[in-house]
Each structure stands twice: as structure tokens, then as C-alpha cells.
Amino acid sequence: MKRSVLLLLMALLPAAVFAEESIQPIERPKHLDAAKVELGKQLFFDARLSLSGWISCNSCHNLSRGGTDNLVSSIGHGWAQGPINAPTVLNSGYNVAQFWDGRAADLKAQAGGPIANPGEMASTHELAVTVLQTIPGYVKQFEKVYGKGPVTIDHATDAIAEFERTLVTPDSRFDLWLKGDKRALTAQELAGYELFKVTGCIGCHNGPAVGGGTLQRMGSFNPYKTNNPSLGVAGISGQSSDRFRFKVPILRNIELTAPYFHDGAAKTLEEAVDTMVWVQLNRHFTTTGRDKVVAFLKTLTGKQPDFALPQLPPSGPDTPAPQPFADKPFADN
Numbered sequence: 001m002k003r004s005v006l007l008l009l010m011a012l013l014p015a016a017v018f019a020e021e022s023i024q025p026i027e028r029p030k031h032l033d034a035a036k037v038e039l040g041k042q043l044f045f046d047a048r049l050s051l052s053g054w055i056s057c058n059s060c061h062n063l064s065r066g067g068t069d070n071l072v073s074s075i076g077h078g079w080a081q082g083p084i085n086a087p088t089v090l091n092s093g094y095n096v097a098q099f100w101d102g103r104a105a106d107l108k109a110q111a112g113g114p115i116a117n118p119g120e121m122a123s124t125h126e127l128a129v130t131v132l133q134t135i136p137g138y139v140k141q142f143e144k145v146y147g148k149g150p151v152t153i154d155h156a157t158d159a160i161a162e163f164e165r166t167l168v169t170p171d172s173r174f175d176l177w178l179k180g181d182k183r184a185l186t187a188q189e190l191a192g193y194e195l196f197k198v199t200g201c202i203g204c205h206n207g208p209a210v211g212g213g214t215l216q217r218m219g220s221f222n223p224y225k226t227n228n229p230s231l232g233v234a235g236i237s238g239q240s241s242d243r244f245r246f247k248v249p250i251l252r253n254i255e256l257t258a259p260y261f262h263d264g265a266a267k268t269l270e271e272a273v274d275t276m277v278w279v280q281l282n283r284h285f286t287t288t289g290r291d292k293v294v295a296f297l298k299t300l301t302g303k304q305p306d307f308a309l310p311q312l313p314p315s316g317p318d319t320p321a322p323q324p325f326a327d328k329p330f331a332d333n
Helices: 003-011 032-044 109-117 123-133 136-146 153-164 173-177 186-198 269-279 286-298
Strands: 213-219 245-247
Touching: 032 136, 032 153, 109 123, 109 153, 109 269, 123 136, 136 153, 186 286, 269 286
Parallel strands: none
Antiparallel strands: 213 245
């Protein structure tokens, strides 16, 4: 009798309870400050944080395109060519660190970088704060969230980070399978997942985001050849052992975020899989095997962020005018 009851309970419970998978479902974040999220959402879309008044966070991390811009490298101020492929902002709260070389500890630290980078938004933190302090609608919102006092870049990046924490993509077909829906995946997709695991891809691409948890060397077994000058962590540490050591990319929504790798060299998922299995694992897939893995990767696409575009508060009479053709803030034109 007891055995029958146990078997019945096992049949009723989701398969995920008994599975020991290295990938976990994406969950929506909890305990976020709604007012801070709303402020951060506006700042994420507000191009006035850039010198030109034309580039916003969403320019390179477009939420209608998988949280990236689908370019080999992003376009910065004055049509400057960025040095590296823009990683997706979706699920980026799961990253162990931000930027390809991990130089920013968290989302807040990352948010301030592009604003003051001359090749990106080309402003300064001081100018960005001046812009925000001269927009009455923003002053009221900052006071609501942070209390009375001057607007600071620390508060601005904190709000952007709070909004970015909401940019998760739950309920992919793979997550449904993890939660017990055995019909969520096809036989080809399941075979691709098994191949993904037994080949060793799962060693780096694991956790809820299927990546982002470690920094690893690109070309562990065979050299990765590229013309891109980025050195990875070595550019920060100065250590030759850190050359080509990059943050492991998130594979969630990977079918939406081409081109791939830090140099944007792989135009398709098929090309990316073939390259990675060779340089990282010293293996080659057959075309059939490769296609199975690609089919699995496409099951990682989840529900995309869906919300009304924010209405930005109007500039005030003292708000600095945008300078789309300036080389640096306050340059003579």
C-alpha cells in the first residue's frame, strides 16, 4: 500500500523535482522597488544622457532585438566604431560580472561606463547629472525614490540597474520542460541537449542564464584567430595568462542575438557552434549533431520584456542642449 502511494506521488510531481540538471529555469525577480524601476526604465530609454542626445542604453541593447543591436560592434558618438560586440542586456543580472572582460562588478557599475565613454555616449557623469537636475520631472522622481538632495550619478546608475533586473525572459520551452512538461521539446531538441551535455558545453554554459557565471579563456584547446584587438581580462590585469579570457556569454535567447562572440565573427548559430566545439573542446560535430545542438539552443528563447514605452519628462529651460556633432562636451561648433 505504501509503495503504491509513493509511486502515485512520484507520477504526479513535476519531473524537474527529480532531475538534477545543471540549468535551472529563469525566474522573475522579487522585492524590486517599483518607483525605482520606473525611473530606471525612463533613463534606459533617454538619449539625453548622451552628448549627442541621440544614443541611449537601448541603442546598443535594443529590447526589441534580443537586448542587443545585432551588429558586429556597436555605433557610438559620431559614428564611432565600437571595439567589441554588444552583449545582451536580457538576463544580465545573472552575470558574475559585466562587460566581456568582467571589469564591472555589477549592473550598477556597468551602467555608468557607456555614459562617459568617448566612443559610446561621449558625455561625462557631471554633464549627465546636470541634464537630469534641470529636468523638473526627473527631479521629482529622484526625490520620490532617493529622498531630498541633489541628483547623483550613483542614483542614476542604481535606478538603471534596478530596471535592468526586470529584463528576464522566463517560460522558454526548455524551462517548461525543466518544470515537467515532457511535450515541450521535440526528439531532436532533446537529443541536442544531451549532446550539449556529453560534449562538455554544459561545463561553462550552465545555471539559469546558461552562461555568464564564469570568465574563461577563448581557445582552451585550439587557438581562436581574430583581428579584434580586445585582450579580455588581460587588458585589465596585464597578465599574459588572462589573454583572451572573457565572460562566458549567456545562451538564453541566443537565436535573437547574432552575430556571436566578442568579435561578432560568427554570423549564424551553426557557425558559432562549430567554432566553439573546436576551439574549446577539440571536437567536431557532424552536420546532424550540430543541427541538434542548434535546435536545442533555440528552445532557450523565452518571453521577451513587454511593456509600454516610457513617456520621458520634457527638458527644462536650463537643460543643456544636445551636441550631436561635438567631439567632446561643450566643444565649440
